[in-house]
Amino acid sequence: MKKLFISADFEGTAGVAHWDETEKGKDLYDHFARQMSREVAAACEGALAAGYEDVLVKDAHDSARNIDPNMLPIQARIFRGWGRHPFSMMAGIDGSYSGVVFTGYHSAAGTNTNPLSHTMNTRNNYVKINGELCSELMMNCMTAAYVGVPVYCVCGDRALCEWIQSVNANIETVPVSEGFGNGSISIHPDLAVQRIRETVEKAVGKDKADCMFPLPEHFHVEINFVKHHAATNASWYPGCRQVDAKTVEFDTADYFEVLKLLHWVL
Numbered sequence: 031m032k033k034l035f036i037s038a039d040f041e042g043t044a045g046v047a048h049w050d051e052t053e054k055g056k057d058l059y060d061h062f063a064r065q066m067s068r069e070v071a072a073a074c075e076g077a078l079a080a081g082y083e084d085v086l087v088k089d090a091h092d093s094a095r096n097i098d099p100n101m102l103p104i105q106a107r108i109f110r111g112w113g114r115h116p117f118s119m120m121a122g123i124d125g126s127y128s129g130v131v132f133t134g135y136h137s138a139a140g141t142n143t144n145p146l147s148h149t150m151n152t153r154n155n156y157v158k159i160n161g162e163l164c165s166e167l168m169m170n171c172m173t174a175a176y177v178g179v180p181v182y183c184v185c186g187d188r189a190l191c192e193w194i195q196s197v198n199a200n201i202e203t204v205p206v207s208e209g210f211g212n213g214s215i216s217i218h219p220d221l222a223v224q225r226i227r228e229t230v231e232k233a234v235g236k237d238k239a240d241c242m243f244p245l246p247e248h249f250h251v252e253i254n255f256v257k258h259h260a261a262t263n264a265s266w267y268p269g270c271r272q273v274d275a276k277t278v279e280f281d282t283a284d285y286f287e288v289l290k291l292l293h294w295v296l
Contacts, residue, residue, distance in 0.1 A: 042186025076230030090119035135186035138165035143189030180241035
């Protein structure tokens with residue numbers, strides 16, 4: 031059976047330009063949660079049209095209860111809420127999946143290419159792995175590689191799409207918005223849905239080997255926190271060392287150890 035895993039975030043959804051639009055009970059949240067659901071549904075439909083028989087969607091934003099399950103195809107399953115597993119936004123994936131698609135993803139903390147740029151939360155200034163600013167997409171692509179699953183398509187802000195193609199040009203992208211200062215320029219929401227469906231249908235038929243994300247042999251993690259006491263707290267994690275008032279570092283050859291670190295200290 032061909033199985034697709036979809037990890038769905040919110041801040042890279044077409045039209046989103048403010049935190050209130052991503053938080054339950056705030057201005058325009060319902061409108062943009064519907065658009066998030068539409069984009070996820072389009073990815074599901076593209077995979078089903080390409081012959082996939084099962085799709086597992088991980089709602090991976092905030093409460094992890096944003097997507098309307100009624101808007102998804104009946105072949106789709108949805109993982110709502112948090113499993114409290116180090117895989118986090120990728121919880122539920124394993125080596126039985128044929129590929130991964132990301133929707134609604136956004137640029138990393140420390141970048142200026144999305145008004146909502148961040149990595150996991152707003153309590154850190156940046157996360158780096160092997161000296162490179164690390165986005166949630168980077169973390170999650172490595173998780174896919176860790177279990178031997180390729181990445182077929184990334185949908186979100188333009189800078190993030192350009193980054194993934196700089197790593198592996200075989201991975202398809204759908205840029206739906208572009209950060210501009212504290213704002214965002216977005217394509218029409220209906221066009222975003224159309225392009226996601228069409229691109230995913232094409233992307234998931236690619237050769238697995240061509241779409242694997244490269245997994246390093248060694249991981250040097252650096253986290254710089256907004257508040258100094260967060261770094262002090264993180265320094266108590268086994269193997270984590272504080273190098274200045276706001277920064278900790280961690281080294282390992284096992285990516286799952288990285289995920290455990292991030293799960294506990296971010």
